[in-house]
């Protein structure tokens with residue numbers, strides 16, 4: 172039986188063939204016992220697996236479909252050293268000591284990702300170009316200056332660019348200014364996830380694909396995992412199913428709202444044109460409210476995040492909005508020919524912060540990155556490995572909290588959809604020429 176979030180079809184073909192990391196071949200059906208069973212073959216679960224290898228534990232990863240089937244294999248690919256909220260908000264939420272620790276750890280997230288990639292020779296096109304955030308309005312620019320000041324005060328390499336320097340790195344004079352966060356970069360997220368799986372297997376982890384866990388239950392001193400056609404017991408269990416949790420553990424499923432996020436890639440563009448678009452290959456996002464991501468990917472393609480239906484059945488994204496964005500940014504570019512579009516489910520929590528829970532003795536869960544999970548899920552996997560290995564709270568990045576299902580969760584999609592509709596209208600107004608907006 173599917174989880175209800177399996178309707179979006181195969182992982183992106185563009186990611187599938189980019190680099191040398193291939194899908195893992197099925198390795199039979201699991202049986203017997205593991206010290207640690209990890210449910211979910213995305214970045215959270217596989218980072219946990221890789222971080223458990225040096226501890227010498229026997230580990231089994233159980234993935235319902237294929238490695239990277241969820242959000243991990245479909246992401247835009249930005250390695251981001253921040254969460255959804257400002258540093259001040261994080262301190263307000265967690266207090267100065269815990270908050271500053273979390274901010275510092277998240278700031279180091281790209282180093283942890285790139286460190287794993289280097290250690291395991293993962294071929295995922297990772298480059299630390301820096302992340303380019305551009306301002307579509309003067310208030311947007313003030314916000315970016317505040318971001319840069321705050322991080323620079325913490326010693327991070329973040330620079331503000333004036334209008335002409337921004338035009339130079341974007342290849343367009345559309346924006347008022349920008350900031351470059353030099354800690355970040357981008358990669359092929361499917362290849363990164365597959366590379367983590369390969370590294371885990373090389374470290375002795377048993378990784379099973381096409382293996383859905385249908386039930387997790389305590390039996391005496393161990394956990395019993397019921398599978399499609401099998402059974403496994405484990406001393407400890409890590410739930411790394413994020414937005415795809417479905418009915419497996421209802422308190423987790425009720426603590427998040429799965430939201431569909433869309434992306435698309437063009438066919439290769441003419442070389443002479445691509446030379447002028449994001450010439451230093453920065454991934455670009457801007458200060459508008461909805462999807463603004465643009466980056467270059469191999470063979471002269473552009474990859475965009477695209478607005479589209481956030482809930483409901485699988486359907487095409489609003490490609491015309493992406494075309495309008497490209498035309499405003501790069502006036503000389505021809506209308507793009509779309510090669511592929513896809514979507515995946517992200518997990519939004521009430522406060523839009525990741526959650527780390529000890530759900531029961533020896534049962535841990537980490538989820539809820541609200542669309543910023545390539546680095547955060549890698550760190551979460553490290554936390555989960557440490558907890559499963561017996562470490563205490565002082566050694567982990569994310570605060571352990573009690574599970575808190577969202578009240579009135581069934582209404583959340585309606586609320587979020589209404590908010591998005593408002594943002595859509597505001598972004599549309601902001602598309603007027605910069606002289607006409609504040």
Ligand SMILES: Cc1cc2nc3c(=O)[nH]c(=O)nc-3n(C[C@H](O)[C@H](O)[C@H](O)COP(=O)(O)OP(=O)(O)OC[C@H]3O[C@@H](n4cnc5c(N)ncnc54)[C@H](O)[C@@H]3O)c2cc1C
Nearest residue numbers: 211213214215235241242243246247248249384515544545
């Ligand atoms: C279009 C898109 C763009 C994004 N862009 C970015 C970006 O640029 N930067 C960034 O930082 N983040 C981005 N994200 C978010 C990021 O991809 C996620 O936060 C992150 O990948 C979450 O990883 P995960 O391992 O926790 O979950 P997932 O990758 O979703 O993995 C969960 C896995 O659990 C498996 N599973 C579920 N139930 C079971 C079961 N019962 N038994 C066995 N297996 C099960 C699923 O099949 C799935 O493979 C984006 C997400 C999307 C969808």
